[in-house]
Amino acid sequence: MSTQPSRPAPSGAFEYLTTKKDEFVGWARKFSLFPYPFVTACCAMEFMSVSSTLYDTDRFGAALPRFTPRQSDLLMVVGTVTHKQAPILKKVYEQMCEPKWVIAFGVCATSGGFYQNYAALPGIDKIIPVDLYIPGCPPRPEMVIDGIMKLQDRIARDRHPIINENF
Amino acid sequence: MSDAVFEQVREHLAGVAHEAAVAHGVLALLVEPGRLLDVVRALKDQFGFDMFLDVTAVDWPEREPRFDVVWHFYSTRHFVRVRVKTRVPLADPTVDTLVTLYGSARYMERECHDMYGIVFRGNDDLRPILLYEGFEGHPLRKDYPKQKEQPLVPYRDVKP
Numbered sequence: 073m074s075t076q077p078s079r080p081a082p083s084g085a086f087e088y089l090t091t092k093k094d095e096f097v098g099w100a101r102k103f104s105l106f107p108y109p110f111v112t113a114c115c116a117m118e119f120m121s122v123s124s125t126l127y128d129t130d131r132f133g134a135a136l137p138r139f140t141p142r143q144s145d146l147l148m149v150v151g152t153v154t155h156k157q158a159p160i161l162k163k164v165y166e167q168m169c170e171p172k173w174v175i176a177f178g179v180c181a182t183s184g185g186f187y188q189n190y191a192a193l194p195g196i197d198k199i200i201p202v203d204l205y206i207p208g209c210p211p212r213p214e215m216v217i218d219g220i221m222k223l224q225d226r227i228a229r230d231r232h233p234i235i236n237e238n239f
Numbered sequence: 240m241s242d243a244v245f246e247q248v249r250e251h252l253a254g255v256a257h258e259a260a261v262a263h264g265v266l267a268l269l270v271e272p273g274r275l276l277d278v279v280r281a282l283k284d285q286f287g288f289d290m291f292l293d294v295t296a297v298d299w300p301e302r303e304p305r306f307d308v309v310w311h312f313y314s315t316r317h318f319v320r321v322r323v324k325t326r327v328p329l330a331d332p333t334v335d336t337l338v339t340l341y342g343s344a345r346y347m348e349r350e351c352h353d354m355y356g357i358v359f360r361g362n363d364d365l366r367p368i369l370l371y372e373g374f375e376g377h378p379l380r381k382d383y384p385k386q387k388e389q390p391l392v393p394y395r396d397v398k399p
Binding site for chain 2: 155159162191193
């Protein structure tokens, strides 16, 4: 840029750099998801199945569960969340550092499922923002893998501000 | 063999139990709330019903008295079960606690108090066990609105 001072403001070059930076960081982040399994109900069985050898989420770089939200960047809410549990979920979400993503795994986490009563939270998006919904009771492992891949695509396309809002 | 035990129980409690019928292999006794402790003590001490299985309630909104309170006991001596029922009205849904006879009644009476609002006289710890502090009403009563929620975390303001 500095070799050609006669050119106008280097916005195009800056944009190019930013885009390349976002692409690079997105590529790095999408293969390095550290899930925190917030597992509350029967979907856990399907979660185990999709994490273990046969379906193997390790292929997508999303295998190593972190059992503290402070070290994780993907919150997987697996199963029914009750009103009594909602404060815990909220606290776990708030303890996670940016950047962070949330997957609602199964229909109960998505919308409450067939629980429409005094006890169940009708979807975790009532209290925390959700990036990806995987319906099903429980979802097939293929659906979960598809969901993780969609989330990866999204992370790859996203902006990844590092220094400030613009870069 | 279970029939013999049931027959003995029935004879022993002839003056106390209003109904004593065998349903689904379980002897079901209907007693007055005031006689509950006597009946259960007799079942425990004389017939070996030494295991407290459960206490729950049934809500009959049209009926007076409105609630059935139902206990289940198991005899590890005779390998049979017995069900004891009593009726309490909405105005005073109070029965005696069985904590003095069975320590494990403590938690199950808390649950029954959560869900139906039955008060167990003598149980000094009726805090919510499945519900949370601040929950109003008793969700398994028939007049609790089916979908009424009492969230602890305020809902987000999301635009559809």
